[in-house]
Amino acid sequence: MSDSRTAPTLNDVAREAGVSTATVSRCLNAPDKVVEKTRIRVLKAVDRLGYTPNFAAQVMAAKRSFTIGAIIPTMDNAIFARGLQAFQDELRDRGYTLLVSSSVYSPEIEQEQIRALVARGADGLLLIGHDRPKEVYDYLDQHQVPALVAWSHLPDALLPSVGFDNHGALRGITEKVIDMGHRNIAMISGVTKGNDRARDRVKGLRDALRENGLDPEQTTVIETSYDIEQGALAFRDLMASTPRPTAIICGNDVLAVGAIREAHKLGIAVPDEVSITGFDDMELANVVTPSVTTVHVPHREMGRKAARELTEMVAGTSKGRSTCLDTSVVMRESLGPPPSQAR
């Protein structure tokens, strides 16, 4: 029994089973290298002692952890939840454990978390977006940790990515808005600094406007953090401006929902007086009234694909292929024609 106050070690098991530590280790990691009779005896000892391998020791000795780290900008809302859940599910199927931490949209914290995860022996890393200091990439390179970017797709970035075309998607929804007859369009965007996804979306808007003969310079873009309250505030500001926009394109569903809530509060009818669109197709978008016309992102597929790709990179069977997934516009209630259609 040894000291019951202390977790048993390989050694304890070896002694209990009357074999060497090497044999015990092999029983656990390469069972076919050990003859059945011994194996059974060892496994019984493992059971009897309630032995769990010490992970730190394992990592140190084997330099392999079967752990993947992911750093997402926030856990505060569900933007990344669905994709991440799928990512974890697929990782589990492949024998990996996922460790998640949140950077709270701060590059410094992200860097810190990356170090923490790498130091902890993560075999690979999932990061969101491409924007980060070069030194981070140097660090990953030096430590030889495979990393993959999700939620964004840039064909020739430093890291491979499994994501979607933020620019094209926003352009797509803008076109729908223009097709509806809107000419006076504004945007509530997420913070673009250090966030290539947000930036690309704004760019998508501008390009769509330009291509349709509208002046991007005359379009107000309010930048704010992804937060319902902030979306509400920004909406209020936009409604106070002249000429008042007839459509407001939001960089994400959270902002759109904030805008809708504020519209409700101000007694402004959506979409009759003003149209509002979102991005992400979160559950939220289909639950508010009116429901949000938005860009559907295949989160689950992205998560699974990312897991597959990253584990292959870790195993050395892939050098990291980038994938661009398709997005689509989901028409719901919050987008309609502008009010004075017949001016």
Place this chain on the structure above:
Amino acid sequence: MSDSRTAPTLNDVAREAGVSTATVSRCLNAPDKVVEKTRIRVLKAVDRLGYTPNFAAQVMAAKRSFTIGAIIPTMDNAIFARGLQAFQDELRDRGYTLLVSSSVYSPEIEQEQIRALVARGADGLLLIGHDRPKEVYDYLDQHQVPALVAWSHLPDALLPSVGFDNHGALRGITEKVIDMGHRNIAMISGVTKGNDRARDRVKGLRDALRENGLDPEQTTVIETSYDIEQGALAFRDLMASTPRPTAIICGNDVLAVGAIREAHKLGIAVPDEVSITGFDDMELANVVTPSVTTVHVPHREMGRKAARELTEMVAGTSKGRSTCLDTSVVMRESLGPPPSQAR
């Protein structure tokens, strides 16, 4: 420079700075034990080499990781997000790193994740709720890992907890519903198996009914997973039953929102024809139309308190005190008097 393909070790730094590894280690962990001149030299070497300590080695040698693990039932919706974010913030302030994983409401996976986290050297664990196999507690005990339960409060459970009174809270909101004049009440509950919080809430409902002279036996309780879609389905079923309940108490906001969405779809007016209440006061609750009358839970406070308590347990300055936080009913739009007030 050494081999640029490999991360530098303590040894490399020691050589570079012309000191022993012990001195380098001390520079990093107990800077005042080393004279300034040497310290500067060492830190320069650290910088030059881009050295990061190998965590596994540190854990192994020091048997201390400054890592806290948390296992939450799901990341799929935001139920735990806010509390967890506060937990992480407070941990950061105290020099700890948080690692999160999700058990997908499965006891087996939770157990697996606990092992993973403990084996990884987590100094302490945050768990949700008290319901789990005894062997898990044995395991924690054997490995001497302090653990704390949140989102639930049971004074004399095996583990200390920082939570709130699920039973009392649900009783409280039920009383409000009864005070409004409702006599025919139903509930949509989360799955109670392995979930003491859900179970306590149902019990709270039953007790409130009984205390107010209503028959708990005549009250329908539908059990389903915390999912908007499921909430919608359950609501539809309830509306089809006779006598149709005039108030539906939901075990959580997600279910309530699902119910509200379905009501909208079915053309049933809330609260004019049927009242709906939630639990948690998630952001979601204040965004849908009508907004959800719900039980406010002090998530942030709970997260911070839990972090404080758990770090003290880890440091050995506390044996684990339990705290019960106050909840309150937030009156919003989804609760009103029953339709045929004057029968």
Place this chain on the structure above:
DNA sequence: GAAATCAATGTAAGCGCTTGCATAATCAAT
């Protein structure tokens, strides 16, 4: 100026595991 004291640094023993290599056991073939 020698002895005693104290601060700064070095030495080296683990921490619990994996794994290359050596050795022992087994088996088939002569």
Place this chain on the structure above:
DNA sequence: ATTGATTATGCAAGCGCTTACATTGATTTC
């Protein structure tokens, strides 16, 4: 039986760090 080929197991060297203890050198005290 003997040999050689195979297979199963043991031995022991790390993996990169922390830390008790030993050593050194500087400073104080009488």
